[in-house]
Amino acid sequence: MAERYDVILVGAGPAGIFAALELANTGLKTLLLEKGPDLSARPRPGELQRSTPTDPRLRWQITGFGGAGAYSDGKLTLSTDVGGRLDTILGAESLRGLLRYVDDVYMRYGGTDRVYGLSAEVEEMRREAARAGLRLVPAPIKHLGTDRSFYILEAIREELGRTVEIRTGVAAEQLQLRDGRVVGVRTSTGEDLAAEYVVVAPGREGSQWLLDEARRLGLDIAQSPVDIGVRVEVPAPVLDKITSVVYESKLELYTRVFDDRIRTFCMCPGGEVTMEHTGGEDAVITVNGHSYAERKTDNTNFALLISTTFTEPFREPNAYGRYVARLANLLGGGVIVQRLGDLLAGRRSTPERLHRGLVTPTLRSAAPGDLSFVLPYRYLSDILEMLQAMDRLAPGIYERHTLLYGVEVKFYSVRLRVSPQLETDISNLFAAGDGAGVTRGLVQASASGVVAAREIIRRAGAGSS
Numbered sequence: 001m002a003e004r005y006d007v008i009l010v011g012a013g014p015a016g017i018f019a020a021l022e023l024a025n026t027g028l029k030t031l032l033l034e035k036g037p038d039l040s041a042r043p044r045p046g047e048l049q050r051s052t053p054t055d056p057r058l059r060w061q062i063t064g065f066g067g068a069g070a071y072s073d074g075k076l077t078l079s080t081d082v083g084g085r086l087d088t089i090l091g092a093e094s095l096r097g098l099l100r101y102v103d104d105v106y107m108r109y110g111g112t113d114r115v116y117g118l119s120a121e122v123e124e125m126r127r128e129a130a131r132a133g134l135r136l137v138p139a140p141i142k143h144l145g146t147d148r149s150f151y152i153l154e155a156i157r158e159e160l161g162r163t164v165e166i167r168t169g170v171a172a173e174q175l176q177l178r179d180g181r182v183v184g185v186r187t188s189t190g191e192d193l194a195a196e197y198v199v200v201a202p203g204r205e206g207s208q209w210l211l212d213e214a215r216r217l218g219l220d221i222a223q224s225p226v227d228i229g230v231r232v233e234v235p236a237p238v239l240d241k242i243t244s245v246v247y248e249s250k251l252e253l254y255t256r257v258f259d260d261r262i263r264t265f266c267m268c269p270g271g272e273v274t275m276e277h278t279g280g281e282d283a284v285i286t287v288n289g290h291s292y293a294e295r296k297t298d299n300t301n302f303a304l305l306i307s308t309t310f311t312e313p314f315r316e317p318n319a320y321g322r323y324v325a326r327l328a329n330l331l332g333g334g335v336i337v338q339r340l341g342d343l344l345a346g347r348r349s350t351p352e353r354l355h356r357g358l359v360t361p362t363l364r365s366a367a368p369g370d371l372s373f374v375l376p377y378r379y380l381s382d383i384l385e386m387l388q389a390m391d392r393l394a395p396g397i398y399e400r401h402t403l404l405y406g407v408e409v410k411f412y413s414v415r416l417r418v419s420p421q422l423e424t425d426i427s428n429l430f431a432a433g434d435g436a437g438v439t440r441g442l443v444q445a446s447a448s449g450v451v452a453a454r455e456i457i458r459r460a461g462a463g464s465s
Contacts, residue, residue, distance in 0.1 A: 002184060002192040002194040003192075003194065005030065005031045006030065006195065007023055007030045007031070007453075008031045008193060009033065009198075010198065011200065011202040012032050012066065012067065013069060014433065015199075015203075016201040016432075016449060017032075017065075017160070017449065018449035019452055020160050020164045022450055022454060023164065023456070023457065024159075025163055028456070028460055030164045031165045031167065031193065031195070032165065033171075034064065034167065034170070035063060036060055036065070036168065037060055037063075037064045037065070038065050038168040039064065039065040039150075039153055042060045042065070042070060045149075046146075046147070046292070053285045053365065058275060058277035058285070059283065061275075062204065063205050065153070068203060068204060070149065070150055071146055071149075071290065072149060072442065073266055073268050073290050074143060074145050074293075074442070075141055077441055077443055078100075078139070078140045078443060079138075079139035079140060080092045081139065084440045084444035085437075085438065085439070089418065089420055099444075102446045102450065105446070109156055110148065110151055110152045110155060111152065112143070112144060113142075115141070116143070116247035116248075117141050117247065122245060122246060125246065125249075128393055132390070132393045133389045136251055137250040139246075141246065143291070147292045170187050171188040172185045172186075172202075173185075174213070175426075177217065177426060180426065180427060181427040184198070197459075198428065198429050200429070201432040201436065204278070204411050204434050204435055205278065207411055210416075211414045219417070219425055220416070220425060221414055225307040226307075226308055226320055227265075227305040227306070227308075228306055228375075228379060228409050229304045229306050229383065229407070230371065230405060231273055231301055231302070231303050231304075231406075232397070232403070232404060233362065233404075234300060234301075234399075235359060236269060237396075238394055239302075242393070243269040247269065248266070248302075250265075251390065252264075253385070255381070255382045256385065257381050258381065261306070263304070264304060265305050266288070268289040268300060270296030270299070270300060271291030271297060271299070271362075272289065272297055272363070273363040273366070274287070275287065275363065275365065276288040278411065282322070285329050285334045285335060286408055286409050287335045287407065288303075299359060299362055301362070304383050304386055305410065306379050306382050306383075321409040322409075324374065324409065331369055334367065335366040335405055335406070336368075336369040336406050337349065337354070337366035337369070337404070338370060339353060339402070339403060340387070341400025343371060344400070348370035353368070354368055359401050359402065374406055414437045416436050416437060421451065421455035422438065422452045423455065430455070432449050432451070432452050436448075
């Protein structure tokens with residue numbers, strides 16, 4: 001007979017963890033299922049900075065207890081306008097209260113009370129951005145840092161272990177239904193686990209699994225745009241004027257040539273460029289960035305991402321993103337780095353040219369090369385136009401020594417139809433977090449887990465003990 005639970009949570013990223021925190025001490029028998037290793041078995045922050053693309057530990061960088069958030073920059077964006085689409089699902093006012101609640105939980109486990117982006121200088125910066133042809137999206141932000149984020153997760157893991165069963169190293173293979181209602185999960189080990197309620201929160205790493213399951217079950221899904229671009233690295237003083245006020249500038253531009261939307265993402269003041277291992281068995285190496293609470297480098301990095309929506313009959317944005325990333329892996333053995341001046345001159349970067357540059361790469365394993373062999377002309381045109389616009393706001397960005405790393409890809413191909421309680425078209429099956437296309441960031445992902453858990457608690461008639 002299948003082992004029975006009241007609730008099974010698939011995925012121990014922010015959404016699954018915050019759902020588990022809500023369900024703890026309610027009397028509901030809850031299982032948190034995670035295909036990656038437990039937090040204690042994952043590398044410590046910074047351990048992989050000097051690793052090579054073949055380091056087997058890279059596969060645990062976005063998989064395991066804590067999800068990709070365990071090694072993220074730890075930015076808490078406390079705005080209803082940024083980080084997902086919960087505002088359209090719940091309404092802005094309800095979401096605002098949830099964001100405050102999530103922030104309080106992070107504070108309880110060691111978060112920071114410093115908030116960027118609220119000073120009077122933000123409005124002047126917004127006007128300067130407009131004069132450069134850019135839209136600055138103001139957003140209050142807290143920065144935990146990659147190191148502090150890991151400590152917070154350790155504290156949460158210790159507390160959850162007392163009240164919630166946590167199984168790591170076991171993947172959900174198949175959702176099980178009966179009469180249009182979810183009844184459990186079959187695991188990768190062949191075990192059938194029964195449950196009254198299931199929350200799928202597989203994160204970006206599990207988005208392909210969720211897409212496959214959604215198609216098998218006949219769920220209504222929409223395709224999300226694929227985000228592809230580069231990570232830019234400049235001397236930290238170039239962006240001090242911006243990062244000291246807003247920490248992370250959320251700038252966007254609709255390009256003149258192609259009318260594409262390009263935006264800044266994950267700005268890391270005094271941070272490091274890092275590799276990211278994505279895709280399980282069909283893995284690719286992409287690029288990301290981190291910054292720490294306790295230590296700084298001489299550089300600041302940020303991503304430039306172009307959102308592309310494809311027309312029918314194309315329905316595989318994840319596959320396209322992997323194809324572009326695989327080109328970079330083929331040509332550079334992992335991540336490629338190129339000076340902006342070399343790209344403009346139509347030549348590849350070399351170790352000698354990088355050595356002569358003013359910006360020392362923080363990702364030392366990146367291979368000098370030529371991104372024009374990887375990225376389509378359309379994307380390169382968008383990136384150059386964005387860098388020129390940003391240079392009017394922060395002189396020194398469109399400079400020949402600026403480094404471009406490629407490629408950065410964000411895989412969000414699933415967008416499930418859900419109710420305001422985040423229930424799918426299948427009864428008692430809920431979807432939360434980035435992998436379900438509900439959110440795009442730590443805070444809203446965490447909040448989505450809270451929403452699903454609270455509805456389950458209400459239906460089950462459970463309460464805190």
